[in-house]
Amino acid sequence: MQEKLRIAVQKSGRLSEDSLKLLKECGIGVPNGNNQLKINAENFDAEILFLRDDDIPEYVQDGVADIGFVGENVMLEKNKATDIVERLGYGKCRLSIALPKTRKKLAIKDLDGMKIATSYPFILNKWLKQNKIKADIHVISGSVEIAPRIGLADAICDLVSSGSTLFSNELYEFETILKSEAVLISGKKLSPARKQLLEKLLFRIRAVKKAKY
Numbered sequence: 001m002q003e004k005l006r007i008a009v010q011k012s013g014r015l016s017e018d019s020l021k022l023l024k025e026c027g028i029g030v031p032n033g034n035n036q037l038k039i040n041a042e043n044f045d046a047e048i049l050f051l052r053d054d055d056i057p058e059y060v061q062d063g064v065a066d067i068g069f070v071g072e073n074v075m076l077e078k079n080k081a082t083d084i085v086e087r088l089g090y091g092k093c094r095l096s097i098a099l100p101k102t103r104k105k106l107a108i109k110d111l112d113g114m115k116i117a118t119s120y121p122f123i124l125n126k127w128l129k130q131n132k133i134k135a136d137i138h139v140i141s142g143s144v145e146i147a148p149r150i151g152l153a154d155a156i157c158d159l160v161s162s163g164s165t166l167f168s169n170e171l172y173e174f175e176t177i178l179k180s181e182a183v184l185i186s187g188k189k190l191s192p193a194r195k196q197l198l199e200k201l202l203f204r205i206r207a208v209k210k211a212k213y
């Protein structure tokens, strides 16, 4: 039987639409699946797996999926054995440290001793170490932006795109620690047939990108 390339895509969220659109521009049709986890692609030997974005790096590492469309922020945070094979140019955002508006004019060193709430402890910890700052990381999974107001933290480290969420929570962007975009990641042990399918897909993605810019 012909092997299929198993492609992980975020089930529903900010990356879903653009990822499916890119596949479509590559001539790969994804039929409406009525909430199915897995669906056969049209015009290409591929299966699409719909997953939570947080699960994609692990599934790609473990070979449940061969490749996945995911935010670089999630890929780096999960720190799994996967490779970035292409940067995709959408899903752009920043991972930034934000402070309450009342605390202006701080230097990076002033983060010392602060309690910082985040859903990105791995990336934040690495950045703090690089900058020789000793801060206390408080991990929360959602609504990080309310942490300072309810007295849970002095600062936050969260994803920002327009800054409107920060603004409405009386926070300001203090320091960007990562600039992120959607990336295509691959596992390290694809079979020769699947590698070939990936090459075919990459060729098309690059052609689509070239036509755009």
Ligand code: ATP
Pocket: 010, 011, 012, 013, 014, 015, 051, 052, 053, 054, 070, 071, 072, 073, 074, 091, 092, 093, 159, 160, 161, 162, 180, 181, 182
């Ligand atoms: P899931 O239910 O799959 O876990 P989620 O709520 O964790 O979804 P989304 O909010 O859909 O994730 O964001 C997915 C990705 O979109 C982020 O990891 C990031 O790479 C990108 N992104 C782009 N702009 C933003 C933004 N302003 N806020 C959050 N994520 C953004």
Ligand code: ZN
Pocket: 052, 053, 054
């Ligand atoms: Zn998620």
